[in-house]
Amino acid sequence: MQRTPSTPDSTKNRKVAMIFAAVVVGMVGLAYASVPLYRLFCQVTGFGGTTQRAEAAPSKTVDxxxxxxxxxxxxxxxxxxxxxxxRSLDVKVGEENFAYYRATNNSDHAITGSAVFNVTxxxxxxxxxxxECFCFTEQTLKPGQTVEMxxxxxxxxxIVDDRGLDKINTITLSYTFYPADEPSNVSSTEKKPSTDTNLN
Incomplete structure (x- = not known):
């Protein structure tokens, strides 16, 4: 059987199809990578109030x-x-500070929770x-158990070198706990403090 020679049009169509397929594969890969890349971007830049992690406080403080x-x-x-x-702490910039949150499981069975967070x-x-933070790991509370975290x-x-923050004297650290087996629809970069802050 004699094969029909390829025409310029069919060769062009194959090239277009291959380019289109490569674009589709690239878009799928980008979609899978976008979430971790976005999280990394937020962690590096603090975008959306995402806090940073450090091994230790700096050796020097500022006035x-x-x-x-x-x-x-x-x-x-x-x-x-x-x-x-x-309710609040007055802190010196550069100095390590400790704060505590209290959680009580009001149910009759053990529940594991996971906290998302941000600052404003x-x-x-x-x-x-x-x-260190309780938000780095899931927390399991037994029925009726109360813990301080x-x-x-x-x-x-x-921060003192950021002229745009010269007038900022107050920062709010906000957490929201979700059941660990229930994916939250709010990431740590999206959660804002509620109007009811439960600050007693």
Whole structure:
């Protein structure tokens, strides 16, 4: 059987099809990579109030003080009482500080929760560093159990060099707990403090 020679049009069509297929594969790959890339971007830049992680506080502090407010929320599907132990702290920039949140499981069975978090104003996220936090891991509470959960943090002294933040004296650290087996629709970069802050 004699094969029909390829025409310029059929060769062109094959090239277009191959390019189109490559674009589709690239878009699918980008879609899968977009979430971790977005999270990495937020962690590096503090975008959306995403806080940073650090091994230790810096060795030097600067002569500037800020007020940290603490906000606590729970998803409606999580039968916990969750609140900050302290309403606020006056901190020195660059100094390690400790705060505590209290959670109580009001149900008759053990529940594991996971916390998402952010700070406001969003622009301070790049300078708010956590060393240790209950939000780094899931938390399991037995029926009726109450626990106090610590977070240690510091404000990066580099904040004094950000002229856009010269007038910022207050930062709100906000957490929302969700059942660990229930994917939250709110990422840590999207959660904002509620109007009902449960600050008692």
């Amino acid at each position: 500037r003080r800020m007020t940290i407010l603490f906000d606590a929320n729970t998803a409606g599907s999580l039968p916990w009482t969750f609140e900050p132990v302290q 104003p969003d622009t301070t996220g790049a300078y708010f560093n956590k060393i 610590p977070v240690s943090f510091f404000i990066d002294p580099a």
